[in-house]
Amino acid sequence: MKRKKSIKERLREWDADAFDLTERTAGPMHPAPAAPEEEKPEEPPAPERETRLGSRALRILYSVLAALFGTVMLSFLLATASELPPYGAAENPVHNAVSERYIRDGMRETGAVNIVAGVILDYRAFDTLGESHVLFTALTAVLILLLGEGVHRESTGQIRMQQDRIVTNTASVLTPIIILFGVYGILTGHLGPGGGFSGGSIVGAGLILHSVAFGYDRLGRYLNIKTFRIVCFAALAFYSLSKCYSFFCGANGLHTVFSPGVPGRILSAGLILPLNIAVGVVVACTMYGLFSVFQRGKI
Amino acid sequence: MEYFELLLLGLLLVCGISTCLTKNLLSSLVIFMAYGVIMSILWALLRAPDLAVTEAAVGAGISGILMFLTLRKLRDLKRKHADETEEKH
Numbered sequence: 001m002k003r004k005k006s007i008k009e010r011l012r013e014w015d016a017d018a019f020d021l022t023e024r025t026a027g028p029m030h031p032a033p034a035a036p037e038e039e040k041p042e043e044p045p046a047p048e049r050e051t052r053l054g055s056r057a058l059r060i061l062y063s064v065l066a067a068l069f070g071t072v073m074l075s076f077l078l079a080t081a082s083e084l085p086p087y088g089a090a091e092n093p094v095h096n097a098v099s100e101r102y103i104r105d106g107m108r109e110t111g112a113v114n115i116v117a118g119v120i121l122d123y124r125a126f127d128t129l130g131e132s133h134v135l136f137t138a139l140t141a142v143l144i145l146l147l148g149e150g151v152h153r154e155s156t157g158q159i160r161m162q163q164d165r166i167v168t169n170t171a172s173v174l175t176p177i178i179i180l181f182g183v184y185g186i187l188t189g190h191l192g193p194g195g196g197f198s199g200g201s202i203v204g205a206g207l208i209l210h211s212v213a214f215g216y217d218r219l220g221r222y223l224n225i226k227t228f229r230i231v232c233f234a235a236l237a238f239y240s241l242s243k244c245y246s247f248f249c250g251a252n253g254l255h256t257v258f259s260p261g262v263p264g265r266i267l268s269a270g271l272i273l274p275l276n277i278a279v280g281v282v283v284a285c286t287m288y289g290l291f292s293v294f295q296r297g298k299i
Numbered sequence: 300m301e302y303f304e305l306l307l308l309g310l311l312l313v314c315g316i317s318t319c320l321t322k323n324l325l326s327s328l329v330i331f332m333a334y335g336v337i338m339s340i341l342w343a344l345l346r347a348p349d350l351a352v353t354e355a356a357v358g359a360g361i362s363g364i365l366m367f368l369t370l371r372k373l374r375d376l377k378r379k380h381a382d383e384t385e386e387k388h
Contacts, residue, residue: 185352193348193349194352195349197353198357201357201360202356205364208361287361290365294368294372
């Protein structure tokens with residue numbers, strides 16, 4: 001670890017197969033950066049290069065071809081980009097009947113003053129449902145990876161954080177404000193900027209700040225793996241159940257069942273408010289859970 | 300207003316490039332978080348307050364924290380590995 005390597009050296013090593021990738025993936029305890037030094041302790045790279053004289057020409061050919069390929073692709077992309085319609089012009093193809101109708105009738109049909117919330121949680125709620133499932137799958141993969149038992153747990157042990165007076169005092173003032181702002185963002189997502197994802201991540205950030213400043217014990221009393229599971233399952237199931245009618249009625253919303261209400265009131269906009277709450281709760285739990293898993297190896 | 304936007308765009312470029320070029324991972328991470336803050340101001344100026352709030356919370360906050368933790372963990376792993384190799388030799 002003493003000798004620092006430049007990027008060029010590393011690339012050359014990688015090119016000459018000195019980076020043994022199989023070795024590194026085989027042992028889970030192997031830390032990545034220190035591996036190559038251990039493999040070839042003080043061996044000068046010169047003799048190896050002599051045996052690979054033929055690969056030198058190949059390497060030159062390879063870099064020339066790479067540069068050529070990059071230039072051609074870049075010119076294609078630039079040529080395509082130059083034929084795009086001008087940014088923000090009125091007669092662009094994006095300004096068609098769909099967006100016109102969303103802008104004209106959005107507030108009346110969905111009851112959401114914030115048209116973004118109206119589109120993503122009402123008109124296009126089905127798309128959002130698919131997106132949230134992608135996110136949920138990614139999160140599940142991360143949790144499986146990080147919550148794995150055995151060797152991995154040992155290697156990525158708990159990171160101890162010292163309690164700092166500045167952090168503690170700042171957090172005691174800031175945490176309630178941050179969490180309150182996040183809750184406000186979730187609850188008024190259909191009235192103004194905010195919504196489930198951003199509000200939820202703000203709440204999650206507040207929880208993270210709290211746990212950094214005061215330790216896990218206080219928060220862990222009511223936010224442990226059990227509540228995490230229950231809350232995530234309940235919110236996601238509610239989301240899926242309340243939006244799976246799109247399978248049957250396509251793009252038509254159930255505006256007669258869930259009335260849009262009076263635009264501008266807190267209790268309006270049909271399903272948007274409950275959906276925002278569900279998304280916000282899941283996102284807050286997820287952010288805090290990711291932090292906790294990263295730091296301690298468990299929630 | 301336009302000058303302000305141009306200034307922000309320039310800063311964005313500087314931050315983006317220096318994030319890649321900085322050798323020290325910790326300072327690179329701090330610059331990356333600054334990039335997130337500038338980006339969120341730009342979203343607000345582009346009249347996308349939803350995105351601005353999300354970017355400020357996620358781009359400048361939580362992803363930075365997660366990467367800080369990863370750096371910390373990498374350092375611990377390196378130290379552990381160094382101890383082990385010293386014991387071997």
